[in-house]
Amino acid sequence: MLDKPKHGAAAGIRPERADWTIDQGWEKYTAQEHAVWRTLFERQTRLLPGRACDAFVAGMQQLPIDASQIPDFRRLSEVLMRHTGWQIVAVPGLVPDEVFFDHLANRRFPAGSFIRKADELDYLEEPDVFHDVFGHVPMLMNPVIADFVQAYGVGGLRAQQLGVLPQLARVYWYTVEFGLVQQKDGLRIYGSGIASSYTESVFALEDASPNRIGFELERVMRTNYRIDDFQEVYFVLDRLEDLLALADIDFAPVYQRVGALPELQPGDVLATDRVLHRGSGQYHRRASGGT
Numbered sequence: 403m404l405d406k407p408k409h410g411a412a413a414g415i416r417p418e419r420a421d422w423t424i425d426q427g428w429e430k431y432t433a434q435e436h437a438v439w440r441t442l443f444e445r446q447t448r449l450l451p452g453r454a455c456d457a458f459v460a461g462m463q464q465l466p467i468d469a470s471q472i473p474d475f476r477r478l479s480e481v482l483m484r485h486t487g488w489q490i491v492a493v494p495g496l497v498p499d500e501v502f503f504d505h506l507a508n509r510r511f512p513a514g515s516f517i518r519k520a521d522e523l524d525y526l527e528e529p530d531v532f533h534d535v536f537g538h539v540p541m542l543m544n545p546v547i548a549d550f551v552q553a554y555g556v557g558g559l560r561a562q563q564l565g566v567l568p569q570l571a572r573v574y575w576y577t578v579e580f581g582l583v584q585q586k587d588g589l590r591i592y593g594s595g596i597a598s599s600y601t602e603s604v605f606a607l608e609d610a611s612p613n614r615i616g617f618e619l620e621r622v623m624r625t626n627y628r629i630d631d632f633q634e635v636y637f638v639l640d641r642l643e644d645l646l647a648l649a650d651i652d653f654a655p656v657y658q659r660v661g662a663l664p665e666l667q668p669g670d671v672l673a674t675d676r677v678l679h680r681g682s683g684q685y686h687r688r689a690s691g692g693t
């Protein structure tokens with residue numbers, strides 16, 4: 403997802419404001435840009451019934467998000483503010499970690515304002531408005547996720563000081579971005595990286611290749627992730643509420659235990675894992691040139 407950034411901090415862009423926010427410039431979107439939104443919205447909306455979790459569907463229904471145009475962050479923020487006290491602020495792309503955390507700690511979600519090109523619908527070098535708004539905002543209508551993402555912002559600032567940011571970032575990656583949840587009626591998506599991806603929505607739930615393993619905090623903190631392809635492992639919550647226990651955890655002792663254990667690679671499976679699906683591994687073996 404992240405090679406050759408053109409938009410954010412890694413592209414060498416200097417911010418006008420210290421918090422990296424910009425005006426969304428909603429009035430300046432072109433008809434072509436709104437059309438890209440429509441294409442993405444429509445194909446994703448066909449795919450998600452029976453795949454996205456109930457909280458995602460409920461959040462989407464209550465928000466001013468539809469196929470007709472790229473949403474206006476001011477209108478999203480009004481509705482979000484009423485429900486969970488969150489706002490959406492526009493940023494040019496990836497922002498530095500401490501800027502990102504400071505926004506989250508204050509219940510402001512930084513969303514990329516640009517949209518991908520019509521000929522690169524499935525290629526994302528950086529989070530754009532479709533990933534950030536379609537993928538993340540519906541879940542921020544859910545009180546559990548709303549509190550958890552804020553806690554991640556607070557924890558991120560602290561983890562940076564302790565030098566353990568990679569461990570914490572894995573928790574965000576395997577929950578907010580690529581999390582699955584067990585519902586009464588089956589396995590569902592709540593992670594925004596999956597929910598905003600046409601191909602990964604099917605791969606994550608239905609493909610035989612990836613491992614699907616019960617979420618366990620310290621296991622996840624030890625596990626590297628890939629940013630350039632489908633995940634090799636998805637961690638599954640029994641219920642979204644299980645994230646609440648993490649919101650006020652004292653991470654210092656956890657970091658100490660995790661730091662003493664070896665790092666795990668995405669495809670690893672441990673004897674202690676609660677394995678829901680043991681993946682064939684076929685997809686990534688092929689992708690890396692094997693068979």
Ligand code: HBI
Pocket residue numbers: 493495496497498499502512513514529571574
């Ligand atoms: N900036 N806009 C934006 N969006 C992100 O998801 C993001 C970011 N900066 C840093 C970052 N994510 C992550 O690397 C942190 O969660 C560690």
Ligand code: FE
Pocket residue numbers: 529533534538579594595
């Ligand atoms: Fe994201």
